[in-house]
Amino acid sequence: MRGFFVRTENRKRLRRLALMAVLVQSFAGCSQTQHRLNADREAYCTIAERNHDPRWSEPDVSIDMDPRSRYFDPYNPDCSPMPWDDPASHRYMHCVDGKKGWKHWGRNGVRAQLENPQWRVQLAEYAELTEQNEVKLDVDSAVRLAYVNSPQNQNALETLYLTSLDVTGERFRLDTQFFGGTGVAYRHQGNLEPATIGFNPLLNRYVVAGPFDVPEINRLAVTDDLSASRRFATAGEVLVGFANSFAFEFTGSDVNLASSLANFSFIQPLLRGAGRDVALEQLTLSERRLLANLRAYSQFRQGFFTQIVIGELGVTGPQRFGPTTNLQSFSGFGGVNGYLGLLQQAQQIRYTEDNLRLQLRTLDRLEALYENELIDIVQVDQFRQNIEVTRANLLDQTNGLQLAIDNYTTQVLGLPSDLPIELDEDLMEQFQLIPSETxxxxxxxxxxxxxxxxxxxxxxxxxxxxxxxxxxxxxxxxxxxxxxxxxxxxxxxxxxxxxxxxxxxxxxxxxxxxxxxxxxxxxxxxxxxxxxxxxxxxxxxxxxxxxxxxxxxxxxxxxxxxxxxxxxxxxxxxxxxxxxxxxxxxxxxxxxxxxxxxxxxLEPEGVLADAERLIEPARELFAVARRDLERMEETAPERERFMRDEEKARFRLDRVRLNERLSDLEFGDSGLANTISELYRLRDGYSIEQRVATIGGLTGWIQSYLQLIERLALVPAQARLEVVTVDDVDLEPEAAFQIALENRLDFMNGRAALVDRWRAIQVAADALQSDLSITGSGDVRTATNNPVDFRASTSRLRLGVEFDAPLARLLERNGYREALIDYQRNRRNLIQSQDQLQLGLRALLRTLQQRKLQLEIQRRAVTIALRRVDQTELSLLTPPPQGQPGARPQINPTTAINLLAAQSALQNSQNSFLAAWLNYYAARIRLYRELGVMQLDPTGKWIENSVEFNSGDASNTATEDVEPLPPPVPIEVFEIDVVGQQDLDQQEGGPARSGPVTISQRGTEDAPAVKKTHHPLVRMAEKITGFEKNR
Incomplete structure (x- = not known):
């Protein structure tokens, strides 16, 4: 029996401990971490509800930074250490206006640096590093680096996240909300009431009364309450509550009282502020904004890719307060920046280096001619001066490229400018016309x-x-x-x-x-x-x-x-x-x-051996030239598809001549075979006694051999030039416009934003009405000293109707008129945005055609420049004409000018050819983005040729069942009833109008004649009214 009482006592103690734990937890509430995790869970769930449409579905929507990112914060976000503060400002955190500040600011410590201290170590996990510990940058690595480190992408994700929090807030506003608490109050009152001034009716005057003896009070009151409120979709609101009170009186004999109260109240507007159009507006708006921002982020990723590759974002991205009808489209002007811009600058530097190297080799020949008095000093100095100018330009280009890399690293990739970068120039190999072997x-x-x-x-x-x-x-x-x-x-x-x-x-x-x-x-x-x-x-x-x-x-x-x-x-x-x-x-x-x-x-013998060693690289260079000619023949049919007949004939003739030139360089009089034979002759005739003669023969041989190699380099250059092609885009402007309207996510958002402004008219109009509401409240109490002894006889009930006439509605009137104007403005903005989209697409398609033609023009220009360089180099080998008797022969006085002009033309035409191809490629990427059909893989990289424009409709359709729009508006609705307007005109002294004015009348009376277009909406209206049959 004693054990039973012990167990009972233990259970009581456990209940007390559990009750105390519940009370302590209720006082503290949820922790900061729990609130943060709950917010994340609800926000991500809210986003996931809309993240299933393939047109804007995103694989991973999270605001948690990649641990490898430079901006990753390794500290607990709920207990983050204080950043390093400014010392002068920091003292106000400890003492302000002579008052001591909070002493726990530094309880989490002070962080040493703002960025992730391990990001450089972790860089090798997702980026390729060279032996010199430089980041090898190509399109893939640039996309990875940008997504991991760029603050721009993180800001877009956080905006989307905050929009989802707005949705959870609006849903909570219309959900059942519970409130509860406990209050404890102790009241003491002494047994003597102080004297006061009071009116004595017997004496008919004020007198001092008291002090008086009163009962002493020592009362403890404990009150518990629990309530719930809910707002309905009809704009009504109900509140229910329950409260009980325990009072303990400790004066004299202990007395206590337990009572309870259950109550409710409700209000339901009937006119102003009533209805689902008003009650659900904020929730509807936040839900639509979240959908719009999810679309905007999906489109932002397309623009983010174009920003990485061509240096142009071209999109707006998520906006906290929702989309607008003023939409961004291609302006008609666009260049090449970003990663492709860096490659272009690097390739231009290589062209300059090639030109400088060619000029230096030519200068050696000119100086040799000058020493033999075959050319005047003016021409040599012209070359020398141009070489110095080229060197200065090369320094400028090199410095400009380094500055561009620093800007790209900082502004696009989100990394510091001191990070060593090495560009992967594989994409530019096709533009390296002169083989590196040469x-x-x-x-x-x-x-x-x-x-x-x-x-x-x-x-x-x-x-x-x-x-x-x-x-x-x-x-x-x-x-x-x-x-x-x-x-x-x-x-x-x-x-x-x-x-x-x-x-x-x-x-x-x-x-x-x-x-x-x-x-x-x-x-x-x-x-x-x-x-x-x-x-x-x-x-x-x-x-x-x-x-x-x-x-x-x-x-x-x-x-x-x-x-x-x-x-x-x-x-x-x-x-x-x-x-x-x-x-x-x-x-x-x-x-x-x-x-x-x-x-x-012994040096002459060594020179002969080295000269013989350089024969094999020449044979390999001929093999390279033959392979390039084979590639040219393979791509010739594709090239000829877009040529006219005369262009085809010219192209075929150029290919024949190119093959003949290669054959002549290999087997002609001054070709490789004879050059090798001459070297072998010098080698076989070498002896100590003949070394001077051998060196003299080698001097002429090396000059001829070098010129052979330089001329040979032009053959693969011409072949490689013909291999460079672009993907054709066959798309009409009208079709492009329809594809863009169908697929552009921002135009989906723009149409939704216009409807939001249109709905705002109804909300503003609602505020013009009278206030008419039904109200009610009631409660029931306990009758005895029992907290559950509720009796109907203690209940109270109140019902009422409240009405407020619309006598003071000036502000509401102004708001309604503003809503009307705002809707019309946004309607015009959306029309103009569509016009700008159409303009940009037309300009973009024209630009594509222009760049394609420019590519062919610059291809021919490079061909001509290569031929000019070849011919001017040959002019140095031509013996000068015999002058007057006794005078030394002189080469052409314009030789240096011709050489400089030819070499400069080759460099300029190569730069222009490169620019034409890159501009076309950039315009093609831009077209995919502007049409809204750019498809990205999960890593954010563009899936090239994901849509074939000339193979059918490029529009994407959603797999989900989309809620149908309302039916088209009948033509009768377009008639404008102006009876009220007639009365208003008469009141103002103006002429009255005779009957309703329809759209057809306004089109013939007020507007100039225009070509009629049968919009689908108009065609449907015509069918409804029977107009189509009568016509």
């Missing part, structure tokens, strides 16, 4: 040509030094002509040797070892020359000292040659004989050192 081979040939030139110059200097060494001791015995010729040769040797100084190695240890091994081969004078040169070069700034000495000697020889004549010849020679001897000796020493450094004895 560039590498030409660079190697230029390097080999430089080596051959240095060897030939050293051989020439050695021979000329030996001749001058024999002439200088007898210089005083020679006549003016011989002295002038000898000193001129000496000056040439000094200048050439001065140039050789820049090619000397910085470390002379190996050179000295070679010279020591060959010291026995040198005579006394040569040893002296070596010693003089080495003594200077071994100094810290010996090379600069020698350069200065040779420059001064060249200037001195120039002065001597300029002032020398028959009279002072002997004196000048005697006075400067030591100078001539010293400078000749020093030049010989430098030449010997350079010959040893370059291993002049």
């Amino acid at each position: 560039v590498l081979l030409a660079d190697e040939l230029l390097e080999l040509q430089q080596r051959i030139g240095n060897i030939g110059e050293l051989f020439s200097l050695t021979a000329r030094l030996e001749i001058l060494a024999e002439q200088l001791p007898r210089l005083a015995e020679q006549d003016f002509v011989d002295v002038d010729l000898a000193l001129g040769q000496l000056k040439g040797i000094v200048d050439a040797t001065g140039r050789q100084l820049f090619d000397l190695p910085s470390d002379f240890a190996g050179v000295e070892d070679q010279l020591d091994d060959r010291i026995e081969e040198f005579g006394a004078s040569e040893r002296k020359s070596l010693q003089e040169a080495l003594s200077i070069l071994e100094k810290e700034e010996g090379r600069e000292e020698l350069v200065q000495q040779f420059a001064e000697a060249s200037m001195r020889l120039e002065e001597i040659l300029g002032s020398m004549n028959e009279e002072n010849l002997g004196d000048l020679v005697d006075a400067n004989s030591d100078l001539f001897t010293d400078i000749l000796s020093l030049s010989r020493g430098v030449v010997l050192i350079q010959s040893a450094a370059g291993n002049l004895a």
